Amino acid sequence: MLDQNEIELFRDNVRKFLEKEVAPHYDQWEKEEKFPRELWNQLGENGFLCVDVPEAYGGFGADFRLSAVIVEEASRLGFGALASNLSVHSDIVAPYILHLGTEEQKQSWLPKMVTGEAVGSIGMTEPGAGSDLQGMKTRAEKDGDHYVINGQKTFITNGQHSDVIVLATKTDPDAGAKGVTLFTVDATTAGFSRGRNLEKMGHHAADTSELFFQDVRVGADQILGGEGKGFFNLMNELPRERLILALSAVAACEGMLERTIEYVQERQAFGQSVAKFQNTRFVLANLHAMVEVNKAFTSQCIDQYGRGELSTTNASIAKLMTTELQGKVADQCLQLFGGYGYMKEYPISRDYVDARIQRIYGGTSEIMKEIIARDILGR
Numbered sequence: 001m002l003d004q005n006e007i008e009l010f011r012d013n014v015r016k017f018l019e020k021e022v023a024p025h026y027d028q029w030e031k032e033e034k035f036p037r038e039l040w041n042q043l044g045e046n047g048f049l050c051v052d053v054p055e056a057y058g059g060f061g062a063d064f065r066l067s068a069v070i071v072e073e074a075s076r077l078g079f080g081a082l083a084s085n086l087s088v089h090s091d092i093v094a095p096y097i098l099h100l101g102t103e104e105q106k107q108s109w110l111p112k113m114v115t116g117e118a119v120g121s122i123g124m125t126e127p128g129a130g131s132d133l134q135g136m137k138t139r140a141e142k143d144g145d146h147y148v149i150n151g152q153k154t155f156i157t158n159g160q161h162s163d164v165i166v167l168a169t170k171t172d173p174d175a176g177a178k179g180v181t182l183f184t185v186d187a188t189t190a191g192f193s194r195g196r197n198l199e200k201m202g203h204h205a206a207d208t209s210e211l212f213f214q215d216v217r218v219g220a221d222q223i224l225g226g227e228g229k230g231f232f233n234l235m236n237e238l239p240r241e242r243l244i245l246a247l248s249a250v251a252a253c254e255g256m257l258e259r260t261i262e263y264v265q266e267r268q269a270f271g272q273s274v275a276k277f278q279n280t281r282f283v284l285a286n287l288h289a290m291v292e293v294n295k296a297f298t299s300q301c302i303d304q305y306g307r308g309e310l311s312t313t314n315a316s317i318a319k320l321m322t323t324e325l326q327g328k329v330a331d332q333c334l335q336l337f338g339g340y341g342y343m344k345e346y347p348i349s350r351d352y353v354d355a356r357i358q359r360i361y362g363g364t365s366e367i368m369k370e371i372i373a374r375d376i377l378g379r
Contacts (some may be wrong), residue, residue, distance in 0.1 A: 002062070002063050002065070002066070007063075007065055007066065007069065010066055010069055011069045011072075011073060013046075014048060014069055014070050014073045015073050015077070017046055017048065018073055018074060018077055018079065019077070021039070021042060022039075022074075022077075022079060022082065023077065026079055026082075026205065029081075029204075029205040030081070030204040030205045030350070031204070032205075033197060033199065033204045033205065033207075034160060034197060034205065034206075034207045035081070035082065035085075035205045035206075035207075037119075037161055040089075040116035040119050040161065041115070041116040041117070042116070043086075043116055044114060044115040044116025044117070045115070045116070047060065048070050048086075049086075049089065049090055049113060049114055049115070049116055050067075050089070050090045050094040050110065050113050050114045051066045051067050051070070051090070052064050052066065052067050053094055053098060053110050053113070053114055054098075057098070057106055057107065057110035057111055057114070058110060058111035058114040058115065059110070059114050063306070064240075064302070064305060064306060065302060065306075067090055067091055067244075068244060068247045068302065070086060070090070071083050071086055071087050071090075071091065071244055071247060071248050071251070072247055072248065072250075072251035073251070074086060074248075075247075075248040075249070075251040075252040075255065076251040076252065076254055076255035076258075077255060078252075078255055078256075078259075078347045078350060078351055078354075079205075080202065080203055080206075080248075080252065080350075080351070080354035080355075081202075081203040081204060081205035081206035081354070082205065082206070083248050083252075084157055084203055084206050084248075084357075084361075085157060085158055085206050085207070087241075087244045087245065087248065088120065088121060088122060088157045088158055089113065089119060089120045089121075089158060090113075091240060091241065091244040092120075092122055092166075092237070092240070092241050092244075093113070093120030093121065093122055093164070093166050094110060094113050094120060095237060095240055096122070096166045096182070096224065096225075096233075096237055097109050097110060097113075097120075097164075097166070097184065097224070098110060099225075099236075099237065100182070100224045100225030100226075100233055100237075101184070101224055101225075102221065104221065105184055105221075105222070105224065108184075109164050109184065112163070113164075117163075118163035118164055119158050119161045119162050119163050119164075120158065120162060120163070120164050120165075120166070121156050121157060121158040121159055121162035121164075121165050121166075121211075122156070122157075122165070122166045122167075122168075123138075123153040123156055123165045123166065123167040123168060123185075123211055124136075124153070124168045124234070125153060125154055125155045125156070126138065126151070126152065126153055126154060127152065127154050133168065133180065133231060133234065134176055134177055134180070134231065136151075136168060136169070136170060136180070137151055137170070138150070138151025138152065138153065138167070138168070138169045138170065138213065139151055139169060139170050139171075139173065140169035140170070140171050140181060140183065140218075141171075142171070142220075143217075145219065145220050146217050146218065146219055146220065147169075147171070147183070147217070147218055147219075147220065147222075147223075148215055148216070148217055149167070149169055149183070149185070149191075149213045149215075149216040149217075149218065150213055150214060150215060150216070151169070151213050152195075152210060152211065152212045152213065153167070153210065153211040153213075154195075154198075154209075154210045154211075155198070155208055155361070156208065156209050156210070156211050157206060157207075157208055157361075158206075158207060159194060159195075159197075159207055159208060159209025159210070159211055160194060160197050160207035160209050161207055162187055163186070163187050163188075164184055164185070164186060164187065165184070165185045165187065165192075165211065166182060166183075166184060166224060167182065167183045167184075167185045167213075168180060168181075168182055168230055168234065169181055169182075169183060169230070171227055171228060172228065175228065177231040177232070178228050178231070179228060180228070180229075180230035180231040180234070181223060181226075181227050181228055181229070181230045182223070182224040182225055182229075182230040182233060182234070183218055183222045183223055183224055184222050184224050185213075185216065185218060185222065189216055189217070189218065190216070190217070191213060191214045191215045191216035191217065192211070192212070192213055192216050193211075193212045193214070194209050194210070194211060194212070195209055195210030195211065195212060196209070196210065197209055198210065200357075201353050201356065201357075202350070202353030202354040202355075202356060202357060203354055203357060235312070238312070238315070238362075238363065239305070239310045239311070239312055239314075239315035240305065240310075240315075241362050242315040242316060242318065242319035242362055242363060242368075243298070243301055243302070243305055243310065243315050243318060243319075245319050245322075245323065245358060245361075245362045246294075246298050246301070246315075246318035246319050246321075246322040246323070247298055247302075247322075248358075249294075249319075249322035249323045249325065249326040249358055250291060250294055250295050250298055250322050250325075252326050252329075252351065252354075252355065252358075253287070253291045253294075253322075253325060253326055253329045254291060254295075255351075256329050256330060256333045256348065256351050257284065257287060257288060257291065257329065257333065259333075259347060259348060259351075260284065260333040260336055260337070260348065261275075261284060263336070263337060263346075263348075264280050264284070264336055267338075274336065280336060283332055283335075283336065284336075287328070287329050287332060287333070290325055290328075290329075291325065291329070294318075294321055294322050294325055297317070297318060297321070298318050298322065301314055301315065301318050312371060312375075313371060313372055313375040316363070316367075316368040316371040316372055317368070317372060319362060319363065319368055320365055320368035320369065320372070323355075323358035323359045323365065324359060324365060326355045326358050327355050327356065327358070327359060329355075330348070330351050330352040330354075330355040331352065333348055333351070334348050334349065334351075334352050
């Protein structure tokens with residue numbers, strides 16, 4: 001178990017890397033709507049990918065908290081797109097393969113994901129089925145000891161760069177949740193193709209794509225976690241996904257507050273700094289208080305996750321409250337910038353649009369409320 005000093009030393013190294021290797025280029029990557037593939041290799045070389053993967057598969061076998069630190073620091077610095085890409089790779093795809101994969105699948109992909117040689121994405125969302133995973137139409141039909149996959153996915157983070165896709169399919173369309181099966185799909189497999197890099201309101205530097213599967217033939221050994229067990233496995237892995245999104249939201253809030261506090265102390269209006277006005281002071285005090293409360297709850301969730309006790313409900317509460325708060329902080333902090341907050345030269349304008357997706361992906365706020373309601377009221 002790492003002590004707090006070791007965690008903070010690691011945090012300092014992550015921040016220095018981001019300030020040196022990312023900050024000078026980030027605005028340009030936002031304009032290009034994709035960061036360079038080489039950044040994945042740099043992240044791997046510096047030990048910032050999949051840090052809690054066991055040493056047997058090339059990782060450090062570190063505490064989950066170190067993985068959280070990487071996403072937190074990217075979020076705190078206002079690099080929401082990068083935080084999103086990192087969380088999908090290290091905190092969603094890698095754990096799926098580690099927890100559900102065969103030894104061959106683990107050996108094939110995890111060492112490459114640690115070094116950045118392979119980038120991971122997860123193929124769940126479809127054009128006609130967002131939060132309704134049981135409504136997916138992508139089919140995997142058995143053919144001897146292989147499966148033939150046909151269908152498409154959309155809004156796939158890391159879609160342009162991905163080398164391995166954890167793909168959700170229907171192997172039995174009549175079996176409901178019990179007909180969902182996950183596969184690991186190598187992006188070099190014949191019949192797989194990428195669509196365009198989707199243009200988004202925010203998170204511009206994050207590549208987000210459509211993925212197409214036309215008679216993609218994969219072996220039965222690429223099933224991840226058992227045939228027909230995909231929906232169950234998705235539900236089991238979602239708490240970590242929602243926790244990392246909550247942690248990124250809290251860190252993003254802290255970063256926005258830091259930048260706003262600095263601005264209002266420098267900005268003059270009516271002969272005094274904006275920080276002197278009661279409205280400014282009360283708004284920032286209220287936001288700070290809400291961030292601290294949410295930070296305490298997510299810290300509790302980290303401890304629960306470490307003990308294998310993080311419930312779906314608590315993960316949903318964390319995701320709901322922190323991402324809703326992120327939108328509130330972005331809106332109210334931007335207001336304190338006045339007209340300058342609407343200008344692209346001020347990072348708060350990017351913080352504002354980047355915050356909006358947090359209430360949608362990883363399960364919408366409405367889905368989080370339904371999960372919580374079922375826990376306290378039943379179905």
